[in-house]
Every structure is written in C-alpha cells, then in structure tokens.
Amino acid sequence: xxxxxxxxxxxxxxxxxxxxxxFAVPAGGALAVVGPNGAGKSTLLRTIAGLLKxxxxxxxxxxxxxxxxxxxxxLLGHQDAVKPGLSVVRNLRFARDLLGGxxxxxxxxxxxxxxxxxxxxxxxxxxxxxxxLAIARLLAAPRPVWLLDEPTAALDAAGQRLLGELVAEHRxxxxxxxxxxxxALGFEAETLELGTVVTVPAE
Ligand SMILES: Nc1ncnc2c1ncn2[C@@H]1O[C@H](COP(=O)(O)OP(=O)(O)OP(=O)(O)O)[C@@H](O)[C@H]1O
Numbered sequence: 001x002x003x004x005x006x007x008x009x010x011x012x013x014x015x016x017x018x019x020x021x022x023f024a025v026p027a028g029g030a031l032a033v034v035g036p037n038g039a040g041k042s043t044l045l046r047t048i049a050g051l052l053k054x055x056x057x058x059x060x061x062x063x064x065x066x067x068x069x070x071x072x073x074x075l076l077g078h079q080d081a082v083k084p085g086l087s088v089v090r091n092l093r094f095a096r097d098l099l100g101g102x103x104x105x106x107x108x109x110x111x112x113x114x115x116x117x118x119x120x121x122x123x124x125x126x127x128x129x130x131x132x133l134a135i136a137r138l139l140a141a142p143r144p145v146w147l148l149d150e151p152t153a154a155l156d157a158a159g160q161r162l163l164g165e166l167v168a169e170h171r172x173x174x175x176x177x178x179x180x181x182x183x184a185l186g187f188e189a190e191t192l193e194l195g196t197v198v199t200v201p202a203e
Contacts, residue, residue: 001027001063003048003145003176008057010040010047017043022057023192027144027174030167030189032181039194041180042078045147048178049075061145073145074099074138078153080130084123088114088133091122092140101141108139112162127154135163138170146170148179152186160186 003025010018017040025031033041046052048059050070061069083091092105109115112132117125125133131154138146146167152160164186167177179185 001061001144001174001176003059003061003069003178005048005059006057008044008047008059009055010043010052011055012043012052018047018054018194020057021192021194025176025178027176028171030171030177030179030187031192032179032185032189033192033194034181035194041194042149044194045075045077045149045178045180048145049073049147051075064144069145071100072143073147074141074143075147075149076134076138076151077149080134082122082125082130082133084121086122087119088122088125089118091133092136095137096140099137099141099143101143103140103142105140108136111139111166112136113158128156128159131155132159135166138166144175146175146177146179148177150181150183151179152181152183160184163187 006022008018008021021044023031033044035041043052047054059069061072064072086094089105089109092108096103109118112135114129114132151163155163167187171177179189
C-alpha cells in the first residue's frame with residue numbers, strides 16, 4: 001500500500017494555497033509537513049482526506065483500489081470534536097460507529113489514559129484530555145492512514161511519548177502517517193516543505 005499525492009493545486013477563498021505539491025508515503029512511512037503559519041499545512045491534510053477538492057492533481061491510495069481513499073483515512077484535526085453532553089465512552093462509541101470501526105472502546109480509553117474518567121461528560125475534559133480522546137478514535141476505528149494536524153498540541157510530556165508509541169505501533173503494522181506540525185512530533189518522519197516533492201522511504 002502507498003499513499004501518493006501528485007501535483008496538487010488548491011485554492012481557498014479564491015487565492016492559491018498549494019501549487020504543485022506531491023509526495024509518496026509507503027506502508028510504514030511517515031511524513032512531517034512543515035511550514036510557517038498560513039503555508040497550507042491544514043489545507044493539505046484536508047485535501048488528502050477528501051474534504052477539499054483540488055483544482056488539479058490527485059490523491060490515491062495504491063493497493064486499496066476497492067475503497068474510496070477517504071474511507072481508509074483518519075483526520076485528527078485542530079478541533080477535537082468532543083460532544084459536551086455525551087460521556088467520554090459514549091463520545092468514543094459515537095465516533096467509532098460513525099467511522100465504522102470495531103475496536104475495543106475500553107482498551108482504547110485505557111491506552112490513552114482516560115479509563116478512569118470514561119463516564120464523565122465530555123464538557124468536563126481538559127484540552128489535553130480532549131486531545132487524548134481524539135487519539136483514542138484512531139484506535140477504536142483502525143484505518144491505515146493517519147492524518148494528524150498539530151497532534152502534540154495540548155499534550156503533556158507523557159501524552160507526547162504515548163503518541164510516539166502509538167505511531168510506531170501503527171507504522172510497524174504497515175500504517176502510514178502524515179502530520180502537520182510546528183513542534184517536535186516525538187517520532188521520526190521525513191519532512192515535506194510545502195512546494196517540494198519528496199519520496200519517503202519505509203522504516
Ligand atoms: N475557509 C477558508 N477560506 C478562505 N481561506 C482560507 C480558509 N481556510 C484557510 N484559508 C487560507 O488558506 C491559507 C492556508 O491556511 P492553512 O490553515 O492551511 O495553513 P496552515 O499552514 O495550517 O497554518 P497554521 O500553521 O497557522 O495552522 C491561509 O492563507 C488561510 O488564510
């Protein structure tokens with residue numbers, strides 16, 4: 001399996017944001033997308049996820065031709081999308097059912113350190129706990145491509161280490177990761193500066 005983007009041209013609000021962006025991430029590979037504020041990192045992730053349509057160019061998941069690429073991807077965005085009125089475990093069940101996964105909710109919550117507060121309402125979570133709940137979705141509904149937008153934001157040191165471990169486990173199973181970031185990610189990745197074309201070697 002391989003995630004390939006070629007010659008992506010994307011405009012937002014009528015202004016060009018990405019022009020001629022391309023990369024290839026093989027099974028087990030990871031790519032860090034870097035650039036200053038407004039460079040188009042989130043735009044690139046949303047385009048890969050199929051939420052924004054490029055003017056030209058394409059994103060494809062080679063080896064998974066029977067699926068729509070977006071069905072095989074997780075986008076962990078800036079917004080943690082926690083429903084305030086639902087408990088932590090119900091939030092996760094809602095997301096899992098929406099995404100069509102079969103992961104173990106209790107195990108996923110335990111892994112991200114939220115097992116003890118599974119019954120608390122989402123409205124009571126701290127920023128870092130919301131981020132951990134968003135990360136639990138990656139485990140509850142396994143998909144081969146993780147698109148992570150500033151994934152370490154709001155995470156404490158232990159949370160950053162945990163994310164590094166989860167990414168390593170995901171990659172060891174052949175998963176792929178594209179992460180937009182300003183901060184250290186806590187895992188090894190090739191780097192894409194927007195506007196350049198790179199090919200990422202496997203681990
Ligand atoms: N909904 C929108 N409508 C119009 N323009 C937008 C929209 N969203 C983003 N943009 C513009 O697209 C450009 C890229 O934004 P994007 O959020 O992708 O950048 P980024 O690299 O992720 O930035 P940051 O590091 O600040 O998160 C910016 O100039 C921004 O103003």
